[in-house]
Amino acid sequence: xxxxxxxxxxxxxxxxxxxxxxxxxxxxxxxxxxxxxxxxxxxxxxxxxxxxxxxxxxxxxxxxxxxxxxxxxxxxxxxxxxxxxxxxxxxxxxxxxxxxxxxxxxxxxxxxxx
Amino acid sequence: xxxxxxxxxxxxxxxxxxxxxxxxxxxxxxxxxxxxxxxxxxxxxxxxxxxxxxxxxxxxxxxxxxxxxxxxxxxxxxxxxxxxxxxxxxxxxxxxxxxxxxxxxxxxxxxxxxx
Numbered sequence: 001x002x003x004x005x006x007x008x009x010x011x012x013x014x015x016x017x018x019x020x021x022x023x024x025x026x027x028x029x030x031x032x033x034x035x036x037x038x039x040x041x042x043x044x045x046x047x048x049x050x051x052x053x054x055x056x057x058x059x060x061x062x063x064x065x066x067x068x069x070x071x072x073x074x075x076x077x078x079x080x081x082x083x084x085x086x087x088x089x090x091x092x093x094x095x096x097x098x099x100x101x102x103x104x105x106x107x108x109x110x111x112x113x114x
Numbered sequence: 115x116x117x118x119x120x121x122x123x124x125x126x127x128x129x130x131x132x133x134x135x136x137x138x139x140x141x142x143x144x145x146x147x148x149x150x151x152x153x154x155x156x157x158x159x160x161x162x163x164x165x166x167x168x169x170x171x172x173x174x175x176x177x178x179x180x181x182x183x184x185x186x187x188x189x190x191x192x193x194x195x196x197x198x199x200x201x202x203x204x205x206x207x208x209x210x211x212x213x214x215x216x217x218x219x220x221x222x223x224x225x226x227x228x229x
Contacts, residue, residue: 004157033216033217035217040221041152041202041221041222042219042221042222043158043204043217043219043222044219045216045217045218048216056216090157090158092158092217102148102160102163103217104160105150105157105158105159106157107156107157108156108157
């Protein structure tokens with residue numbers, strides 16, 4: 001019973017290609033996130049959706065476009081991939097409340113751009 | 115603005131000895147703080163969280179952390195390290211945007227456990 005799942009786990013592609021990463025959570029949460037972990041293991045938030053509405057959009061190139069078809073899914077589409085996009089991308093979810101709450105993370109998608 | 119600083123990028127201990135991973139935070143209001151662990155090629159798992167209740171927080175696998183406001187610290191400890199504790203540890207503070215919290219991660223501390 002995977003709480004937050006991502007597909008694919010590994011993604012190897014050429015520069016200039018377009019690719020998507022999918023995320024699904026079965027925890028009934030109303031908020032989902034995308035984080036990027038670089039080669040130095042530093043994690044930074046990219047996007048957050050609450051009830052399918054974009055809440056957080058950090059300074060991410062507009063080649064990255066999140067899409068949330070419903071509360072349980074948050075996909076990440078990346079256009080015109082660049083070498084610098086190589087990283088591990090983590091999806092997470094939480095239940096919005098009156099204060100900060102724990103986020104549950106998926107296993108990550110390792111993207112390698114050649 | 116919130117931020118966290120993990121004071122050690124790498125900590126090495128022998129199995130059975132205590133673990134101390136240090137974290138200082140900066141926050142303009144009473145923070146929520148977390149420790150997450152990431153085992154090699156795995157996702158992140160919550161170890162423990164502080165949300166303005168008891169200052170000494172107990173987590174999974176024998177870990178605990180103490181919130182010290184006067185020192186703006188939230189150090190992670192464990193009395194006796196196990197080989198399976200070898201992993202990357204992240205100290206995290208929760209920022210706030212609307213009604214959605216975003217996690218702000220420290221740089222991470224790699225814990226090595228020697229037999």
